[in-house]
Amino acid sequence: MIAQNPFDLFRQECQTVLTVAIKKTLPEITPPAINLKRTANLDFGQLATSLCFELAKKLNQKPILVAKNLVAAVNNSTFEFIEKVEPAGAGYINFHVNFPKFNALILESIKTLNKNYGLVKTDQPKSIIVEHTSVNPLHPIHIGQARNPMLGDALSRILQCRGHNVSRHYYIDDVGRQSSVVAYGYSKLGRPKPNEKADLFVGKIYTVTSCIVEISRLKKGKASSSNTSSADDLAKINKEIDEWTSIAVELKEKYPILFETLMEKIGEDADPEEEINSLNRSYEDGSPDAKNLIREVSDLCLEGFRQTMKRVGVTYDSWDWESDFVWSTQVSEVMAKLKASQFVFSEKGVLEFDAEKVIKTFDLKSKLGLSDNHEISPLTLVRADGTTLYTTRDIAYTIWKFKNAQKVINIIGMEQSLAQLQLKIALYAMGYCENADNLVHFAYNLVTLPGYKMSSRRGHYITFDEVLDEAIQRAYSEVSKRSPSLSDEEKHDIANFVGLGAVRYALLDVDPGKPVVFTWERVLNFETNSAPYVQYTHARACSILRKVEHKPEYLNLELLTERLERELILALAEFPDIFVEATEYLKPNIIADYINTLADKFNTFYNAYPVIKAKTPELSDARIALTKAIQIVLKNALTLIGVFAPEKM
RNA sequence: GGGUCCGUGGCGCAGCACGGAUAGCGCGUCAGCCUUCUAAGCUGAACGUCAUGGGUUCAAAUCCCAUCGGACCCGCCA
Numbered sequence: 040m041i042a043q044n045p046f047d048l049f050r051q052e053c054q055t056v057l058t059v060a061i062k063k064t065l066p067e068i069t070p071p072a073i074n075l076k077r078t079a080n081l082d083f084g085q086l087a088t089s090l091c092f093e094l095a096k097k098l099n100q101k102p103i104l105v106a107k108n109l110v111a112a113v114n115n116s117t118f119e120f121i122e123k124v125e126p127a128g129a130g131y132i133n134f135h136v137n138f139p140k141f142n143a144l145i146l147e148s149i150k151t152l153n154k155n156y157g158l159v160k161t162d163q164p165k166s167i168i169v170e171h172t173s174v175n176p177l178h179p180i181h182i183g184q185a186r187n188p189m190l191g192d193a194l195s196r197i198l199q200c201r202g203h204n205v206s207r208h209y210y211i212d213d214v215g216r217q218s219s220v221v222a223y224g225y226s227k228l229g230r231p232k233p234n235e236k237a238d239l240f241v242g243k244i245y246t247v248t249s250c251i252v253e254i255s256r257l258k259k260g261k262a263s264s265s266n267t268s269s270a271d272d273l274a275k276i277n278k279e280i281d282e283w284t285s286i287a288v289e290l291k292e293k294y295p296i297l298f299e300t301l302m303e304k305i306g307e308d309a310d311p312e313e314e315i316n317s318l319n320r321s322y323e324d325g326s327p328d329a330k331n332l333i334r335e336v337s338d339l340c341l342e343g344f345r346q347t348m349k350r351v352g353v354t355y356d357s358w359d360w361e362s363d364f365v366w367s368t369q370v371s372e373v374m375a376k377l378k379a380s381q382f383v384f385s386e387k388g389v390l391e392f393d394a395e396k397v398i399k400t401f402d403l404k405s406k407l408g409l410s411d412n413h414e415i416s417p418l419t420l421v422r423a424d425g426t427t428l429y430t431t432r433d434i435a436y437t438i439w440k441f442k443n444a445q446k447v448i449n450i451i452g453m454e455q456s457l458a459q460l461q462l463k464i465a466l467y468a469m470g471y472c473e474n475a476d477n478l479v480h481f482a483y484n485l486v487t488l489p490g491y492k493m494s495s496r497r498g499h500y501i502t503f504d505e506v507l508d509e510a511i512q513r514a515y516s517e518v519s520k521r522s523p524s525l526s527d528e529e530k531h532d533i534a535n536f537v538g539l540g541a542v543r544y545a546l547l548d549v550d551p552g553k554p555v556v557f558t559w560e561r562v563l564n565f566e567t568n569s570a571p572y573v574q575y576t577h578a579r580a581c582s583i584l585r586k587v588e589h590k591p592e593y594l595n596l597e598l599l600t601e602r603l604e605r606e607l608i609l610a611l612a613e614f615p616d617i618f619v620e621a622t623e624y625l626k627p628n629i630i631a632d633y634i635n636t637l638a639d640k641f642n643t644f645y646n647a648y649p650v651i652k653a654k655t656p657e658l659s660d661a662r663i664a665l666t667k668a669i670q671i672v673l674k675n676a677l678t679l680i681g682v683f684a685p686e687k688m
Numbered sequence: 689g690g691g692u693c694c695g696u697g698g699c700g701c702a703g704c705a706c707g708g709a710u711a712g713c714g715c716g717u718c719a720g721c722c723u724u725c726u727a728a729g730c731u732g733a734a735c736g737u738c739a740u741g742g743g744u745u746c747a748a749a750u751c752c753c754a755u756c757g758g759a760c761c762c763g764c765c766a
Binding site for chain 2: 074076078079080083087089092093095096102127128129130131175212214215216217387388389409410412413414415416419420421422423424426428429430452453454455456457458482484485487517518520521522537548549550552553554556558560561564565566567568569571572574575576578579581582583585586587624628629632635636639642643645646647649650651652666687688
């Protein structure tokens with residue numbers, strides 16, 4: 040017998056048995072919902088309920104007495120996967136699984152379903168768009184941003200395995216002012232061909248241009264306001280100038296030629312700030328020159344991104360240009376619709392969206408999980424010069440996404456929580472209520488460097504490529520140390536998947552809501568609780584399986600009676616539940632936790648008992664079957680989070 | 689000032705949605721294990737007022753309130 044979720048058969052059986060017993064002994068009582076939980080410990084059985092504590096109150100009896108009475112009423116003649124039911128502790132009911140039968144159920148299910156084991160399909164498949172990465176095409180993807188594609192890719196993988204139709208979208212934010220900044224610098228340089236990785240090249244131009252323009256803007260502001268402004272304001276401007284000046288010194292040292300050239304060329308313009316704003320306006324208007332220029336520099340940068348993402352096995356189904364939504368009528372349609380609603384007001388010639396009014400009108404506060412005193416601030420939709428703002432364009436983009444999907448999951452940093460909420464509220468205001476309900480902001484916290492916050496504008500960042508390079512390099516020296524006899528080609532091969540796996544795992548295994556402080560030791564961990572540890576464990580299992588020469592004709596899985604073996608069987612049985620939970624609650628990190636736990640248990644088992652040279656050939660065969668099942672599950676789980684499962688390392 | 693998220697051994701984390709039996713794990717520290725299937729491994733020891741104070745409950749790391757501490761947001765940036 041096999042099952043998609045074999046543990047569920049046991050759970051269902053416990054549920055039924057208990058329900059019948061309650062009806063029989065307590066017909067007059069409407070029982071509370073039965074909540075069966077996994078136990079902390081094998082001795083407490085495999086599932087337990089604390090139901091009797093609640094019943095005890097209604098019945099005015101001691102909980103353990105209620106438990107005893109219920110257990111006495113259980114009909115054990117019909118047991119299939121239950122071995123026994125026991126009252127325990129102060130009033131628990133513990134259900135013990137029948138391991139002889141259960142072993143076979145689990146191991147045969149895994150063997151038969153193989154690479155599909157654990158990946159339980161939903162009965163409500165949906166089309167889902169996962170938007171992730173979406174790094175602005177201005178500079179290389181840095182380690183802080185790399186958490187995004189790791190989460191987005193893992194989520195996409197698990198949702199797809201769940202049976203959903205997943206489409207991965209990259210939103211190219213080419214419309215904001217910052218795109219005009221880099222394009223301005225790039226054109227001042229005469230649109231040079233990159234002499235290095237394109238995103239790195241673009242990043243330098245962006246940082247230097249941005250710095251030069253910023254200083255010029257601040258100085259101009261200071262000059263024009265020195266008579267009118269307060270001393271405080273002036274001090275503030277001076278402080279900013281000092282800050283940018285020190286950045287300029289840094290950049291001048293790092294890229295002397297680039298800095299000098301840009302300084303000179305930008306100096307030719309009387310008002311660089313206005314040049315940039317004008318370029319921004321032209322781009323939104325769709326002027327061919329502006330389009331040509333900005334798309335060219337953006338494409339350069341994106342080419343670099345594609346190379347980086349290819350290294351880590353992240354792919355996209357759609358690259359969506361923000362500008363396309365501006366040039367088409369989609370953004371203006373959104374504006375027209377919002378303007379016609381009662382939720383937009385004009386202040387100093389600027390259009391504002393009154394999110395709070397929408398919430399009050401449609402009574403959304405509790406639906407959105409907002410506390411009573413949580414007021415949502417208004418959102419500016421359009422600048423005085425008529426150009427749109429990021430969130431406004433995102434509204435049009437989101438509506439477009441829902442033309443192609445039933446559900447939209449945006450992987451976006453938690454610093455954008457307010458904007459994402461305003462966006463959702465705008466959908467309600469426009470009548471797209473169902474879409475709004477199906478819009479999910481998957482928020483994650485920042486990755487910071489100890490010491491200072493990463494800032495792409497200031498050129499303070501460690502690129503994702505650098506981290507990957509360093510990871511692979513460190514992995515290479517580990518391999519050389521641990522397996523000196525391997526060929527250089529093999530070493531490089533291993534170093535590659537070990538390094539990449541380590542980085543992926545490190546960015547994935549922390550709760551997305553918590554910040555990660557980046558340190559090399561943390562990210563490039565090759566010991567327990569890391570991808571290399573799990574990869575090693577997988578390779579170890581493969582190594583045992585390679586050494587098995589015969590195929591067992593008759594398997595007696597009842598022989599797996601050691602406590603560790605039972606714990607392993609249970610851990611294997613748990614995988615479908617973990618997968619479903621990870622999918623339904625969007626928690627890819629629990630997959631990472633799970634494989635580590637499973638690997639731990641297998642390594643303990645490995646050290647405690649011989650597999651091939653077990654006491655009897657029958658026991659050996661049973662343990663080989665167990666090892667095979669573990670290898671399959673480790674591989675399935677690693678694949679879910681995008682980590683390679685090697686056969687040797 | 690208002691809001692959101694977070695606070696668990698020296699350090700880094702899990703557990704909290706759905707309250708239940710002795711709070712798990714890694715690093716680091718200490719003591720051990722390779723003539724036996726991969727030592728990127730394993731075994732043992734030490735280390736905890738689960739930020740603090742109340743409340744709800746038979747039962748609180750988990751739920752509620754307050755306080756303190758940290759991060760982030762409140763822009764005609766994205």
